Amino acid sequence: MKSKFLKNSYIKHICHILFSAFILSGCETGLFDSGPDEEEVAGTRISVLALERELRPSLNAVDTQIYLPVPEDTKEWSQAGGFSNHAMHHLTIGPSPRELWRVNAGPKSTDRNRNLGEPVIAEGKIFILDSKARALAYNAKNGKLIWRKGLVPREEKGANFLGGGLAYEKGRIFASTGFASVVALDARNGNELWRTQLQAPMRAAPTINGGRVVVVTVDNQVQAISAKDGKRLWTYSGVGNQTILLNSGSVAIDGGVVIAPFTNGEIAALRVDNGSVLWSDSVIAIRRTEAAASITDISGRPVIDRGRVYAVGHSGILVAIDLRTGQRIWDVPVPGVFQPWIAGDFLYATTIDSEIVCVDVRTGQILWVTQLRRFKDIKNQEKRIIWTGPSIVGDRLLIFGSNKVALSISPYTGSVLGELRLRAPVTIPPVFANSMMYVFDDNGDLTAYR
Numbered sequence: 001m002k003s004k005f006l007k008n009s010y011i012k013h014i015c016h017i018l019f020s021a022f023i024l025s026g027c028e029t030g031l032f033d034s035g036p037d038e039e040e041v042a043g044t045r046i047s048v049l050a051l052e053r054e055l056r057p058s059l060n061a062v063d064t065q066i067y068l069p070v071p072e073d074t075k076e077w078s079q080a081g082g083f084s085n086h087a088m089h090h091l092t093i094g095p096s097p098r099e100l101w102r103v104n105a106g107p108k109s110t111d112r113n114r115n116l117g118e119p120v121i122a123e124g125k126i127f128i129l130d131s132k133a134r135a136l137a138y139n140a141k142n143g144k145l146i147w148r149k150g151l152v153p154r155e156e157k158g159a160n161f162l163g164g165g166l167a168y169e170k171g172r173i174f175a176s177t178g179f180a181s182v183v184a185l186d187a188r189n190g191n192e193l194w195r196t197q198l199q200a201p202m203r204a205a206p207t208i209n210g211g212r213v214v215v216v217t218v219d220n221q222v223q224a225i226s227a228k229d230g231k232r233l234w235t236y237s238g239v240g241n242q243t244i245l246l247n248s249g250s251v252a253i254d255g256g257v258v259i260a261p262f263t264n265g266e267i268a269a270l271r272v273d274n275g276s277v278l279w280s281d282s283v284i285a286i287r288r289t290e291a292a293a294s295i296t297d298i299s300g301r302p303v304i305d306r307g308r309v310y311a312v313g314h315s316g317i318l319v320a321i322d323l324r325t326g327q328r329i330w331d332v333p334v335p336g337v338f339q340p341w342i343a344g345d346f347l348y349a350t351t352i353d354s355e356i357v358c359v360d361v362r363t364g365q366i367l368w369v370t371q372l373r374r375f376k377d378i379k380n381q382e383k384r385i386i387w388t389g390p391s392i393v394g395d396r397l398l399i400f401g402s403n404k405v406a407l408s409i410s411p412y413t414g415s416v417l418g419e420l421r422l423r424a425p426v427t428i429p430p431v432f433a434n435s436m437m438y439v440f441d442d443n444g445d446l447t448a449y450r
Contacts, residue, residue, distance in 0.1 A: 165205020
């Protein structure tokens, strides 16, 4: 996505969009409401954490002004992360979107069967892979079911399903599954076109670029498959890891390069045409000593933008790397499990310590840090909250929580502007297309806002 950058005069909060109180009843209240700066709720911008780690803005960050690209709409959300490079910048949504429709798109997520894949939007349809490994297509405007297709092999009937996701290209839907198979479906009617069996299951959605479907299995095998006929094109074998997170990150593809994240904390740059290695790096923070740092998984999708790779690891580091040479440009002590979001020259990320951070990608300086609520039970510090996202849309940073709350945050200051009360926990980031937002929650409900 090519973005124009706003001039200084434009950035003075042209549209100040606030989350309104949106209660569990199906009322006609808008998701965002306009309001003056005086009504904003100030966020805590310097965190005090329980894991003996303190994340602070850089000393000279106060001199840096944040400018976002001009908001742009997208007609499709063709795969996890939007595009194959996962760089969506600043998206468009109306000033006061309301719930347009809501459907039950599948069973609730459980420990054994979970919804992990983002919805995919193309051809006026929104496609879902539910927790029972069923692909479903709905009309994106009104939520009417168009087709449903079960992907479970006969020999696996009744088995538990964990992971997988969808991608779209040229009239076809491609599904990676926890049953170690990649399946191609006709986007018009759900008819199966081909099925390729791999040696290990997949947790992450496929990434598609130029007729190649690229997936990563749980044992760190990268497989490139022909979108035309399901033929295997090449394989790259990474080093396995015994301890992994439930979520996994899809590869990023741009400029003829595949960036693959692995459960052992490494990322590899591979040529998209033959899988040969260009470089590799380790996204592991060697300075962290707490138990959480022993999990080296990279479950957040890497991002490729303007010749740089951005990746965050669970063990405690966010890095910027030159796409061509593999040279480390900068790193900051930010541990995370979700894809960071780039908008122009600024990168936003949620941390495992329930923080939101803004980083200047030109210098690697942390510009602001906002501490969010960490536990549902504050008194006993139990039931940790998972904050999903972030997304930059409509001049706001949006994140969704497992505590049935979504927050609107200023991307310029980190101030919490408002909140949205949800019907269910949300642990899958929302997706956007045609000035609409779609949320797939843990109850299996798909909700459209416009």
